[in-house]
Amino acid sequence: MPESLIFKDRNKLSPYYIPKRLPHRDQQINTLLSIYGPLLKDIWRSYPRFIQIVGPTGTGKTCTTIRFGELIAERARKEGINLQFVYMNCKVDGTTRYVLYSNLVRKITPKLSVRSLSPEEMIRQLIEYLRFEEIFLIVAFDEIDYFVQMSPKEHIIYDLTRIPEFHPGETTPVIGEIFIARSLKWHDLLESGERSTLGAGIIEFPRYTSGQIRDILEDRVGEAFQPHAVPDETLDLISDITAGPPVNGDVRVGLELLYYSGILAENMGSRKVLPEHVRKVYSGINPTITAEDIISLSNDGRLILLALVRGLRASGSAYISLRELRKFYHIVCEEYGVKPVEDFEAQVQDLIYRGIIDMKSLMEIGISGAAAIDLEKFLNNLLGQLERRERGI
Ligand SMILES: Nc1ncnc2c1ncn2[C@@H]1O[C@H](COP(=O)(O)OP(=O)(O)O)[C@@H](O)[C@H]1O
Numbered sequence: 528m529p530e531s532l533i534f535k536d537r538n539k540l541s542p543y544y545i546p547k548r549l550p551h552r553d554q555q556i557n558t559l560l561s562i563y564g565p566l567l568k569d570i571w572r573s574y575p576r577f578i579q580i581v582g583p584t585g586t587g588k589t590c591t592t593i594r595f596g597e598l599i600a601e602r603a604r605k606e607g608i609n610l611q612f613v614y615m616n617c618k619v620d621g622t623t624r625y626v627l628y629s630n631l632v633r634k635i636t637p638k639l640s641v642r643s644l645s646p647e648e649m650i651r652q653l654i655e656y657l658r659f660e661e662i663f664l665i666v667a668f669d670e671i672d673y674f675v676q677m678s679p680k681e682h683i684i685y686d687l688t689r690i691p692e693f694h695p696g697e698t699t700p701v702i703g704e705i706f707i708a709r710s711l712k713w714h715d716l717l718e719s720g721e722r723s724t725l726g727a728g729i730i731e732f733p734r735y736t737s738g739q740i741r742d743i744l745e746d747r748v749g750e751a752f753q754p755h756a757v758p759d760e761t762l763d764l765i766s767d768i769t770a771g772p773p774v775n776g777d778v779r780v781g782l783e784l785l786y787y788s789g790i791l792a793e794n795m796g797s798r799k800v801l802p803e804h805v806r807k808v809y810s811g812i813n814p815t816i817t818a819e820d821i822i823s824l825s826n827d828g829r830l831i832l833l834a835l836v837r838g839l840r841a842s843g844s845a846y847i848s849l850r851e852l853r854k855f856y857h858i859v860c861e862e863y864g865v866k867p868v869e870d871f872e873a874q875v876q877d878l879i880y881r882g883i884i885d886m887k888s889l890m891e892i893g894i895s896g897a898a899a900i901d902l903e904k905f906l907n908n909l910l911g912q913l914e915r916r917e918r919g920i
């Protein structure tokens with residue numbers, strides 16, 4: 528493949544890439560280090576700390592926490608301590624305790640078989656294993672608000688904050704649990720006992736300003752693009768769009784704009800990514816749904832979303848009814864040769880909790896944030912993405 532005139536390394540724009548430097552998040556990383564760092568000095572006598580991280584989408588909660596996990600594990604290694612940092616994402620790793628804990632155990636060791644164990648037993652065996660192997664653990668539970676919304680009856684917080692009580696009077700190998708959520712609203716679904724064991728340790732992630740977004744994107748431009756391929760005006764425009772409503776500071780959208788504007792510039796044979804490329808791309812994306820959201824959906828979720836997109840296009844309006852959605856869903860399933868899910872309503876509910884679709888009533892189901900965009904263009908774009916996914920491209 529001939530070298531691109533635009534990109535140097537487009538992977539650096541992926542939502543999963545975490546750069547070495549995280550501008551404007553030093554304070555949050557340092558706070559986390561100042562909480563967990565001192566525990567390393569006397570690890571055999573330390574008690575677990577629960578911390579909550581709260582901030583809107585795209586404020587760097589996930590990448591900052593993962594970076595912190597690398598830093599603390601590295602510090603521990605220097606002190607001769609085997610400390611593992613484990614990142615769990617409830618949207619990906621499960622919304623029942625059974626599935627979530629199985630995945631937690633699997634990420635820590637292949638040595639424990641958890642089949643046929645109850646969630647409580649899994650945790651108990653995990654703790655025994657860690658004690659025996661002298662491994663310490665900090666676990667981050669990302670999107671915990673999503674878990675609690677989906678499964679409030681599981682009382683996961685009660686469960687997780689009780690781990691230290693397994694061996695009363697002794698220390699526990701689990702020295703930290705970090706709960707990440709978009710706001711504190713999920714507390715409404717907790718029992719008062721759960722709220723109080725969670726404690727008051729909260730680290731806030733404020734929305735980025737336009738200037739901060741510019742700093743973040745500028746770093747990324749340096750890694751991903753050829754020198755001079757992205758002029759200042761382009762970067763300014765993307766930063767302003769990302770900082771303002773309806774995006775409201777979600778850096779993921781800024782990174783997507785950079786990426787797709789780069790692709791467009793390349794396809795048009797331009798040597799530079801120009802503001803006009805950005806405007807063109809922006810009119811065709813929905814700032815509330817990014818490629819990352821689509822990737823993290825289950826196949827069934829994607830097919831329902833595809834059905835919704837088809838239904839909306841066929842109806843020409845911003846909403847269709849649940850019944851119509853079901854009808855389109857069955858057509859889509861037939862087309863792709865899959866069996867329709869039995870828990871259709873629950874799957875629709877899941878898409879609502881994820882913030883991807885909007886349900887005003889049973890008669891009005893639409894795409895979140897669609898009012899702010901050119902629906903026709905966006906739907907075409909989304910349809911393309913979804914169909915490519917279904918075909919496994
Ligand atoms: N301070 C930062 N520096 C560099 N990249 C960042 C920063 N904050 C966020 N990002 C990038 O923006 C995207 C969204 O960040 P993420 O941590 O997923 O946000 P959140 O978890 O709050 O929704 C990721 O691709 C991440 O790498």
Ligand SMILES: [Mg+2]
Nearest residue numbers: 588589590669
């Ligand atoms: Mg996140």
